[in-house]
Amino acid sequence: MNLTIGKRKSKGGLVIAKRHFVTSVTLPLLLYESLGLFVLGWAVVLMFFDYSPGRLGGPILGLGGSNPFVGLGHFIQMIKGTSVEANLFRISLRNTLIFAVAVLPLNLAITLPLAWLLESIGTRFKALYRTIYFLPVLTSSVGVALIWLSMYDPQAGWINAIIRAVGGSPVAWLSDPRAGFANVSVAMWAVILAYLWQDYGYNMVIFIAALQGIPQELKEAALIDGANPWQAFRKISLPLIRPTMLFVCVMTMLSSFQIFDIIQVMTNGDPNNQTQVLMLDIYKSAFRYQNMGWAAAESFVLFLIVMGVTILQMRLLRTEWEY
Amino acid sequence: MKHKILTLLFVLTFVLTACGTKATPAPTEPAGGQAPVAAVTEPAEPVVLRMWVHTNNAFIAGYEPLIAAYKSAHPNVDIQLENFDYELYLQTLQTAMPAGEEADILQLFGTWTSQYYERLAPVPADVMTIEQAKQTFYAAPIGGYIVNDVLYGMPQEFNMEYGGVLVNRTKFEAAGLTYPPSWQTMDDVLADAQKLVEKDASDMMSTAGFHFTSADPTWASFLAGIKQRGGDYWNADRTGFTFNTPEARAHVQWMVDAVKAGVVDPIVFNDSTNFVIDAFFQGKVGIGYIGAWAIAEGQANFPDFADKWDYAYLPSIQGDPVFVADSGWGLTVSPNSKNQAVAWDFIKFVTTDVANATQWNIASGTIPAMPAVAESADIASAMPWVPKALNILPFGQYMGSMPDRDLVMYEIIYPHILNVLQGVETVDQALEAIDTEANSTFE
Numbered sequence: 234m235n236l237t238i239g240k241r242k243s244k245g246g247l248v249i250a251k252r253h254f255v256t257s258v259t260l261p262l263l264l265y266e267s268l269g270l271f272v273l274g275w276a277v278v279l280m281f282f283d284y285s286p287g288r289l290g291g292p293i294l295g296l297g298g299s300n301p302f303v304g305l306g307h308f309i310q311m312i313k314g315t316s317v318e319a320n321l322f323r324i325s326l327r328n329t330l331i332f333a334v335a336v337l338p339l340n341l342a343i344t345l346p347l348a349w350l351l352e353s354i355g356t357r358f359k360a361l362y363r364t365i366y367f368l369p370v371l372t373s374s375v376g377v378a379l380i381w382l383s384m385y386d387p388q389a390g391w392i393n394a395i396i397r398a399v400g401g402s403p404v405a406w407l408s409d410p411r412a413g414f415a416n417v418s419v420a421m422w423a424v425i426l427a428y429l430w431q432d433y434g435y436n437m438v439i440f441i442a443a444l445q446g447i448p449q450e451l452k453e454a455a456l457i458d459g460a461n462p463w464q465a466f467r468k469i470s471l472p473l474i475r476p477t478m479l480f481v482c483v484m485t486m487l488s489s490f491q492i493f494d495i496i497q498v499m500t501n502g503d504p505n506n507q508t509q510v511l512m513l514d515i516y517k518s519a520f521r522y523q524n525m526g527w528a529a530a531e532s533f534v535l536f537l538i539v540m541g542v543t544i545l546q547m548r549l550l551r552t553e554w555e556y
Numbered sequence: 557m558k559h560k561i562l563t564l565l566f567v568l569t570f571v572l573t574a575c576g577t578k579a580t581p582a583p584t585e586p587a588g589g590q591a592p593v594a595a596v597t598e599p600a601e602p603v604v605l606r607m608w609v610h611t612n613n614a615f616i617a618g619y620e621p622l623i624a625a626y627k628s629a630h631p632n633v634d635i636q637l638e639n640f641d642y643e644l645y646l647q648t649l650q651t652a653m654p655a656g657e658e659a660d661i662l663q664l665f666g667t668w669t670s671q672y673y674e675r676l677a678p679v680p681a682d683v684m685t686i687e688q689a690k691q692t693f694y695a696a697p698i699g700g701y702i703v704n705d706v707l708y709g710m711p712q713e714f715n716m717e718y719g720g721v722l723v724n725r726t727k728f729e730a731a732g733l734t735y736p737p738s739w740q741t742m743d744d745v746l747a748d749a750q751k752l753v754e755k756d757a758s759d760m761m762s763t764a765g766f767h768f769t770s771a772d773p774t775w776a777s778f779l780a781g782i783k784q785r786g787g788d789y790w791n792a793d794r795t796g797f798t799f800n801t802p803e804a805r806a807h808v809q810w811m812v813d814a815v816k817a818g819v820v821d822p823i824v825f826n827d828s829t830n831f832v833i834d835a836f837f838q839g840k841v842g843i844g845y846i847g848a849w850a851i852a853e854g855q856a857n858f859p860d861f862a863d864k865w866d867y868a869y870l871p872s873i874q875g876d877p878v879f880v881a882d883s884g885w886g887l888t889v890s891p892n893s894k895n896q897a898v899a900w901d902f903i904k905f906v907t908t909d910v911a912n913a914t915q916w917n918i919a920s921g922t923i924p925a926m927p928a929v930a931e932s933a934d935i936a937s938a939m940p941w942v943p944k945a946l947n948i949l950p951f952g953q954y955m956g957s958m959p960d961r962d963l964v965m966y967e968i969i970y971p972h973i974l975n976v977l978q979g980v981e982t983v984d985q986a987l988e989a990i991d992t993e994a995n996s997t998f999e
């Protein structure tokens with residue numbers, strides 16, 4: 234009897250201890266999260282004000298007064314305004330879409346075949362190649378940008394040196410607004426190439442892991458049935474890595490929409506704003522031109538776009554099966 | 557990488573939340589444009605002043621001995637110098653000022669004053685009146701520190717982007733040109749520049765004869781060109797810009813003609829590729845259009861540059877060498893400072909004492925904001941290019957308070973003119989766009 238009561242007491246103590254533990258862990262997290270929600274809410278408020286930190290503004294949080302309420306004014310400006318901010322926003326949005334639309338298929342076109350090839354070679358070299366291909370991911374974006382900047386140098390870069398050596402005309406890769414390919418400026422292609430070089434190892438490793446997760450017997454069965462390796466890849470492996478494909482597409486699209494550091498170092502939006510992307514425009518609006526209200530509105534638009542694209546991708550690529 | 561939007565939103569909002577946590581006291585409206593503050597006496601208690609400046613080693617080397625000298629004369633005062641990389645400094649000011657956490661003494665660029673004046677302390681009348689300031693400093697640098705007839709700081713340099721050029725004497729000699737040049741007109745300059753141009757085997761320009769296509773020289777010569785041709789870029793009541801004018805068109809066309817004459821290829825020589833200071837001190841430029849401030853920076857960044865060089869001044873486009881300048885770096889005081897009187901005393905010590913100002917200008921390699929300093933023998937000896945500028949410095953006018961000077965210069969005027977020079981926009985399209993976009997900054 235006493236033993237039972239003692240057991241109950243200790244069980245109750247354990248429950249209380251668990252509750253204390255849960256409370257002590259979750260409360261700070263909840264506070265932290267609510268702080269995050271509060272500041273996000275503050276950003277939402279700012280979208281409706283022409284707010285600059287250089288101005289005193291009204292008595293409540295600096296809103297009003299010389300930081301006036303503009304309602305949906307920023308969003309109307311973005312659509313049909315003629316100000317330099319509005320023009321730059323539309324140019325930046327277009328460039329961001331070009332960048333993201335170009336990067337995603339190119340990235341998949343590089344990483345998926347490469348992962349398939351690496352997955353099929355012997356284990357002796359697999360780790361070596363995987364390390365080599367993954368190294369750029371570990372390199373700082375600024376470092377990558379500087380490396381490519383020197384390669385693209387119109388006078389001393391080795392890309393133009395090769396072109397000269399074969400008798401071609403050198404190109405000002407990052408500063409010629411007239412040069413383009415497929416209606417996209419050469420500068421944008423140059424930046425895309427640098428970005429792909431840095432980023433492809435990340436997706437490649439994810440694809441390798443996905444390909445390794447496919448049961449070997451499925452592939453063997455296909456081969457026994459007479460499929461060649463390409464058919465086995467197309468008909469067996471590719472459909473089975475669809476969930477991974479979804480993850481890779483979403484993450485690559487997200488990173489592409491948020492491209493900033495490489496472009497800031499390599500071109501800072503030049504030439505003729507042909508590489509000015511939304512994140513760079515937001516940064517300049519907020520911190521160079523002190524237009525925080527406008528920058529908050531731009532951030533919100535970018536958030537909506539990213540959310541929309543992510544939902545769309547999830548609907549298109551989702552699967553309802555597992556293996 | 558994957559969370560940049562959220563990060564940016566967080567940064568923006570966190571910063572702005574901080575803005576609301578502590579209200580900056582509104583500066584006392586000064587009577588007659590000046591706020592009365594008791595003259596400084598030696599503080600009985602120790603006073604610590606924090607001073608923020610942007611990171612420029614030459615500038616800091618100028619401040620340090622002056623701080624030491626002031627501390628030596630005022631043992632109860634300690635001045636702590638903190639410096640920030642330029643971009644970081646902008647961000648720090650924007651976050652700290654609304655939160656009321658800024659330093660006591662703030663280094664500001666004159667034209668920024670019109671953006672920050674609500675968060676700055678006016679100069680007390682017993683420290684300096686506007687009239688005294690106008691008599692002490694050149695018109696262009698002091699103009700930036702006066703907003704709505706209130707003086708908010710004291711300039712240390714005359715930021716002159718117009719008219720000065722770095723000249724590579726070694727290339728002059730190699731091209732068979734005489735040095736010093738006897739340029740009477742800009743045509744003379746272009747004639748020399750054509751002889752300085754070098755191209756590689758693939759016909760790409762490797763040396764620009766006259767590199768005037770970076771951002772600062774482009775807007776500075778554009779505004780000066782308008783003024784020298786008798787025009788103005790301000791409307792009558794200074795509530796808007798007038799960039800689409802015959803004078804503006806004539807000047808942009810002059811630039812186009814200079815590019816056609818082959819003195820520079822704006823595709824490979826502009827602000828982002830072969831920036832004029834870097835290109836000049838790497839031996840890729842014969843004549844490089846840039847303010848004298850570039851000398852100290854170039855020497856510091858390219859110590860191995862072996863060519864002989866000099867700094868010279870261009871003739872005017874026509875008539876008097878009228879030009880506009882955007883003030884220059886100077887010192888201001890936070891209204892949140894508990895020791896404003898001491899802070900102003902230090903600023904006066906640094907900026908208006910001729911010997912101290914001379915020392916700072918020599919160390920920083922900047923053109924003095926005070927005529928008394930610019931004309932001194934010490935300056936002539938240490939910076940021989942300054943006496944050459946004395947003839948044109950009095951023609952300098954303050955460019956005027958703009959809602960957003962950086963936006964107008966670097967996102968509107970320069971990109972459109974560069975587009976014209978690079979052949980992707982016509983002169984008329986550019987001027988129309990400049991006029992529309994620049995005027996939209998007033999909205």
